Amino acid sequence: xxxxxxxxxxxxxxxxxxxxxxxxxxxxxxxxxxxxxxxxxxxxxxxxxxxxxxxxxxxxxxxxxxxxxxxxxxxxxxxxxxxxxxxxxxxxxxxxxxxxxxxxxxxxxxxxxxxxxxxxxxxxxxxxxxxxxxxxxxxxxxxxxxxxxxxxxxxxxxxxxxxxxxxxxxxxxxxxxxxxxxxxxxxxxxxxxxxxxxxxxxxxxxxxxxxxxxxxxxxxxx
Numbered sequence: 001x002x003x004x005x006x007x008x009x010x011x012x013x014x015x016x017x018x019x020x021x022x023x024x025x026x027x028x029x030x031x032x033x034x035x036x037x038x039x040x041x042x043x044x045x046x047x048x049x050x051x052x053x054x055x056x057x058x059x060x061x062x063x064x065x066x067x068x069x070x071x072x073x074x075x076x077x078x079x080x081x082x083x084x085x086x087x088x089x090x091x092x093x094x095x096x097x098x099x100x101x102x103x104x105x106x107x108x109x110x111x112x113x114x115x116x117x118x119x120x121x122x123x124x125x126x127x128x129x130x131x132x133x134x135x136x137x138x139x140x141x142x143x144x145x146x147x148x149x150x151x152x153x154x155x156x157x158x159x160x161x162x163x164x165x166x167x168x169x170x171x172x173x174x175x176x177x178x179x180x181x182x183x184x185x186x187x188x189x190x191x192x193x194x195x196x197x198x199x200x201x202x203x204x205x206x207x208x209x210x211x212x213x214x215x216x217x218x219x220x221x222x
Contacts, residue, residue: 001107001108001109001161001162001166002107002108002109002162002166002167002168002217002218002221003108003109003110003111003156003157003160003162003166003167003168004098004099004102004108004109004110004111004167004168004170004217005110005111005112005113005153005156005157005160005167005168005169005170005180005185006095006099006110006111006112006113006169006170007046007113007114007115007169007170007171007172007173007176008112008114008116008121008124008125009046009114009115009116009121009124009172010045010046010172010173010190010192010193011092011095011170011171011172011190011192012091012092012095012124012125012128012130013089013090013091013092013095013124013127013128014089014092014192015089015124016038016045016172016192016193018080018083018084018089019041019052019076019080020037020038020041021079021083022076022079022080022082022083023036023041023052023053023056023076023079024036024037025079026053026072026075026076026079027056027057027072029075030071030072030075031057031062031068031072033057033060033062035060036056036059036060040055040056040059040060041055041056042194043055044056045172045173045174045175045176045193045194046115046147046148046171046172046173046174046175046176046179047115047146047147047148047175048115048116048140048146048147049073049076049077049116049117049120049140050069050073051146053069053072053073053076054069057072077117077119077120080120081119081120081123084123084124084127085123088123088126088127088128089124089127089128090127090128090129091128091129091130092190092192092208092209093208093209093210094208094209094210094211094212095128095130095209096128096129096130097209097210098209098212098213098214099130099131101213101214102214102217103131103134103135105214108214108217109135109136109160109161109162110134110135110136111135111136111137111138111156111157111159111160112125112130112132112135112136112137112138112156113138113139113152113153113155113156113169114138114139114140114152115139115140115146115147115152116139116140117139117140117141118137118139118141121139136156136159136160137159138152138155138156138159140152142155143155147173147175147176147178147179148174148175148176148178148179148182149179149182150164150179150180150182150183150184152179153167153169153179153180153183153185154183157183157185163184164183164184164185165184165185166221167185167186168185168186168187168188168217168220168221169183169185169186169187169188170187170188170189170190170209170212171187171188171189171190171199171202172189172190172191172192172193172194172199173193173194174194174198174199174201176189177189177199177201177202178201180202181201181202186203186220186221187201187202187203187204188202188203188204188205188206188212188216188217188220189202189204189205189206190205190206190207190208190209191205191206191207203220204216204220
């Protein structure tokens with residue numbers, strides 16, 4: 001038996017564009033900070049909401065204390081949910097097809113594993129029409145340590161009843177690739193959020209999941 005584990009943000013749907021838009025608005029509304037751009041968030045990709053906010057603030061010479069970070073992440077979450085409710089995001093090409101192909105086999109189990117809280121990831125999954133109720137589903141709310149710590153993927157593999165070495169993780173961020181490899185899983189990285197060069201620690205880097213089929217997974221798993 002094998003496992004296929006999907007990250008959500010930047011892998012299943014283009015939530016990164018929403019994350020940026022929602023967080024830029026939060027910085028303007030709460031702190032009057034303007035000029036925040038997509039590149040300011042890159043060091044925080046995949047590391048959870050608090051780190052995502054913190055690194056962008058630091059890029060502009062602003063240090064936020066714990067109370068400010070708590071307010072910021074809550075406002076950011078409200079903005080994201082508002083955007084997703086008005087404009088649900090479709091799944092990236094190849095995502096639903098790969099999920100369906102794996103779920104249609106007796107030798108594969110599928111999981112969702114995301115650093116985002118369930119309150120944020122569930123609307124994204126619903127909008128993308130992902131049948132997450134038929135999968136193991138681990139979120140940032142279920143772990144103490146965020147990526148690049150492997151805890152998220154170790155829990156996902158355990159939820160599938162599998163050793164991580166029998167699992168392939170689909171990621172889009174360097175921290176996620178690092179976490180997957182630290183867990184002992186194979187990793188396919190897709191260049192939806194950053195360049196291939198920054199994802200080179202993955203076992204395979206692709207530009208789109210239409211390039212990946214079950215045979216690709218089996219090839220990585222040996």
